[in-house]
Amino acid sequence: MLFSSTIFLFIFLPCVLLVYYGLLRSVRARNVLLLIASLLFYAWGEPVYVFLMLLSIAVNYALGLAQGTGRHKKLWLVLTVLFNLGILFHFKYLGFAAENLNALLGTFLTVPRIELPIGISFFTFQAMSYGIDVYRGQTEVQRNPLDLGLYISFFPQLIAGPIVRYNSIAAQIRERHVTPEGFQEGVCRFIRGLGKKIILANNLALAGETGFRLAAGGEISSAMAWLGAVAYTLQLYYDFSGYSDMAIGLGAMFGFRFEENFNYPYIARSFTEFWNRWHISLGRWFRDYVYFPMGGSRVSKPKLLRNLLVVWLLTGIWHGAAWHYIAWGVLFGILLSAEKLSGFPRSCKSRPVLWLYTAVTLLVVLGSMVVFGAWNIPAALVQLKAMLLLSAAPDPVAAFHWNETRWVLLLAAIFATPLWPRAEEKLPRGTAGSLIRAAVYTLVLLVSVSYLAMGAHNPFIYFNF
Amino acid sequence: MKRFFSIRNLCTLLFLLALAFFLAVGLWPFGSTALRGARMLAEGGALDTKSLESYFNDRLSEHLHPFITLNGGVERVFGKRAVNERYRLDNGKLTYVIPELDMNKIAARTVDFAHYVEERGIPFVYVNALFYLDEDDKQLPPSIEDYGNENADRFLALLNEAGLRTLDLREREKAAGVDHYSNFFNTDHHWTPEMGFWAFTEIQAYLSGLDPSWTAEPEISDFNSYGVEVRENCFLGSNGRRVGVWYAGKDDFSVITPNFDTALEVWSSRDGCARRGTLADCLFYPELFDADPYEASLYDFYCGGDEWMDIRNLAAEKGLTYCGNGKRILLVKDSASLVVIPWLSLACGEIRTYDLRFEDERLPDLIASWQPDLVMVLYNPGALEDNNWNMFQFLR
Incomplete structure (x- = not known):
């Protein structure tokens, strides 16, 4: 469903607001409503892929609980990352990879034509953010599957961001207040x-x-x-x-x-300033979960260059399985590296x-x-x-x-x-x-x-x- | 609560009011959409939410005419010439455009149909009505192309090659030096009633030229025998309805009434019953002047619409002065004919009209059983589209 559609403005939003404020009082009940509404919202556009969404919620919940036991935390984190990236790779990059391998190596791999579930890059990145934040101890394990489900599937940012990091919203899922202002x-x-x-x-x-x-x-x-x-x-x-x-x-x-x-x-x-102003949530995600773990800018110049190029290559790839997105990402990697290294x-x-x-x-x-x-x-x-x-x-x-x-x-x-x-x-x-x-x-x-x-x-x- | 209902929260209050209005307007169409979705599931199919949303939008848009008007105003402020698949010509009129189409299939079907008719000893004539755009002066915005006239040229060439009788009203218009665009509505793709009358006189002259027995009293073809009442700013045509009245404006509409006595009997599938009386009693639908311009087309004032009609001229029976030639015509037509049929019905004995969008299977039976004196096909170039018309598909 699109925000800019009649079905959203004329039916979905008024009904959800009416039930949310008219019938429900407790945060728990409201969260359940928002989760159901979010799944309906996603199912309207992707009736089949709502099951993928449910699978993502279930697996990330289970892996979070596994981390909560305190044992093999790194293993569970790796599995979290692999699972989410695996979904993303399968639906978004498998065809592209097979096509390019065939071209490069002369192989005859079948190139699958898989319909892309909308917003997959957004909700898989959010799910990974939860797993990583739990691993780092920056947030507690979410023991309520409905609340984790709401975080991953919440309809306002579900399909085109902003990419909400778990530690920035976990407290709001538990408790929040709305003022008239x-x-x-x-x-x-x-x-x-x-x-x-x-x-x-x-x-x-x-x-x-x-x-x-x-x-x-x-x-x-x-x-x-x-x-x-x-x-x-x-x-x-x-x-x-x-x-x-x-x-x-x-x-x-x-x-x-x-x-x-x-x-x-x-x-x-400048280009650096441009990226501080454009798609800020994606930039911060890569900064917090890729750039900083690689050493950020507190490393030698060659390593800094490597870190920047990796992040911008990934940014390009994130946008789509096509060479022009990769070129676009690499272009900004070069421009930002030049600014960073020269100080200009x-x-x-x-x-x-x-x-x-x-x-x-x-x-x-x-x-x-x-x-x-x-x-x-x-x-x-x-x-x-x-x-x-x-x-x-x-x-x-x-x-x-x-x-x-x-x-x-x-x-x-x-x-x-x-x-x-x-x-x-x-x-x-x-x-x-x-x-x-x-x-x-x-x-x-x-x-x-x-x-x-x-x-x-x-x-x-x-x-x- | 008092804190909430304050002027400081006016944006919120207005937004909630708007949402309440949206919900009130949207619930009814949503109900029928939900039923449709339930039927989809009950029939064992997958829930196709895209088609459901499209269905919902169609139902909803019937309640959003003020918004279409507002949008037209905004587009006008933006100075746009392309709005909702309609284009504003240099002269301010609105049109849609027709792509270049293959004419071979529908021409072959038309030739088959003509042969079917002529094999039964009935003459056949194809009349090409005027198209909205003048072939020599299209007035379209730069880079926008239209092939309506070019399609018709190729179609007519194929019919002529097959030896069919054709009358191209575009040639007659050029020869008569008629100002093309002043005889078409600004907001609708149809010609005006006056131009429809002109087309009738050309058809009548053509038929009389083919066979003198088709001649009718000249007064019937004389525009001076009619009174014209021009109703100003009352018609929003089909193109205008797409872009809203603030963008399109409104057209004047002429009511042409014979100044001589007429008597008809009309059976139409729209009414489902017979009308008897003068031409105005039988073929005019004045209630359309009072209808919502977004809901009903005033162009249907003449004949009431495209459904089939059987029009009998009772002038001879009643002993009136102008009785026509008594001939019987089967008219296979599109909507361009609605402003031609009334006058044609006065010049002949009986007309049965047939629109292939509504039905085509009874047509061969009708020709065989009724044995008209002429089968005339009257289409405008915009109608020469296979998918739209299934032109004479029943013969293949």
Whole structure:
């Protein structure tokens, strides 16, 4: 089920809120409701794979209990990691691995075509986080299978994050309080996310898709290459950060506080800063569970380089079983390593140079998104080449898409900066401010629902990861 | 509780109100969706949640017309020319586009059908109605292609090669120097009633040219013999319904009524009973002016819709001045004919209309038993799609 679907907004969410606040009082009963709702939420989109989810809950629960005995903790941890990575490998990477082994070694392995369970990368990483946190003694073993089930399957962040680490939420599963202010913050956050996804991301999708399709066909004009790249770069941000906003907002409505996942990444002044602002929960997961255990940055320069490249290779692989995702991850690995080893731009004091570097960062990020979103690496190269050649030849396809997206692009560019929160801060306090705020959010909600009423096609990009 | 119901929590209150509204609106369609899902399971099939969601959305959208209107307003502010698979032409009118299609199969079926008809000694004519887009001046946004006219060109060429009689109204329109776009609605893909009348006069002239016995009183084909009442801003066409009235606007709609006496008897599957009286009594559906424009199409004002009809002209029986030629026509048609049929019914003795979207199996029996004086097929180029029409599939 999608947050930006009529079935969610018109049936699922009102019913769950109604039962949660109208009929239930104890945290235990509410947790059971949220678990059932989460499984229904997942089953609606993946009726068969809900059993995979249940298996994941059961196995991770049992392995957690085994760790709780205090014996063979390392063995149980290894089994936890192997089980979760095994699921992920089977569903996400088996076909890719077989295909490449066949190409590389000339073997004839059967390449399985397995349908990817949505959100598998998110819930397996969350499950691993539980096992590792228990092993490290950072949290207690969860002896209530329903509570662990709720952690792994909780519907707001189930299928596209943020990746919630167990130690950040364990206490909230046991006890949480909702204040009117907290609930309202959740409502506003949810509406903001819905608007980002439906009004901005969906309206930019066609231009981005057209760019990638033309590039895959081998012919794309400079104008369309640029327009497609900009549209996709903004679409990806609003799609994913919109989902994260909705997840954080929904969590807040039920009394949970999730970590932030985005912080205006396109205003970053360096690649390191970009990754401190983009998909923050994934970055922290890799930092805590991969980078730090390998020694982090307190090692020799060659080892630091190795650590960074491993993390970014894994980040690329995490995003998908395709070479262009791996190239994208490695590209950022190289860029961040260069910044880390050189100390630039942290050590630079010249403002013009820093401004120039900010522009370069944005342009390289734009190019990296072409690699990320393209159908394959050759297609990405075709589009990047067209962007670099800067031909001014007229292109009716680009003219059409420019006409269709120009105002949305403008809005998207404006809201990619922290303008909205600053504007909200400037609102007068008291009745006038509340009225303006309510009017703006109501308008965003109604316009978003109007797109749903039109039956707009709106898959989330990050469901595939 | 008092703390909760304060102006500071207005966003929450409005959101909860909105959710309550959504739930109230969504429960009924969800009920029928759940029943459908239960049936799926009872029949031993897997629960196909995608098709259930699509079913739910279809049912729900019937209750969300204000949101469609609002969305049209937003898209208009964004200056978009492509909205919900509809395109705004340079002249502001709305259309959908038709891909390039293989015409061989449906042309072969049409030729078979024509031979079936002619083998029984009944003349056959294929009339190609005007298409929404002018072949020489499509006015589409850049990079958007439409092949409706090109498909029709190839289709007609195949019929002509097979020796069938065809009348291409597009050629007649060019020859007459008619302004194409002013005779089509802005929000609907159909031609206007005035253009439907013009098409009738062209068909009537063509048939009279083939055989003088088809000649009817010239007053019936004279537009000056009719009164025209233009109702302003009252029609939201099918394209307009897709994008909302704030995007599309509304069209005027003309009610054309004969100034001479008429007498008809009409049996239609829509009414399920006979109507007797003047042309207006029998073939006009004025209640559509009061219907929700998102629910009903005012284009159906003439004839009430596409269901089959049997229209008998009783003018001769009643001793009226203009009786027509008394001929009997079997008209196989699409919706373009709805604004042609009323006037054609005055010029002949009886018309039975047939729309292949609704049924086709009785057609051979009807031809054999009724033995009409002419079988006429009238389609617009947008209808030449195999899947949509199963054109004369029953013959193969």
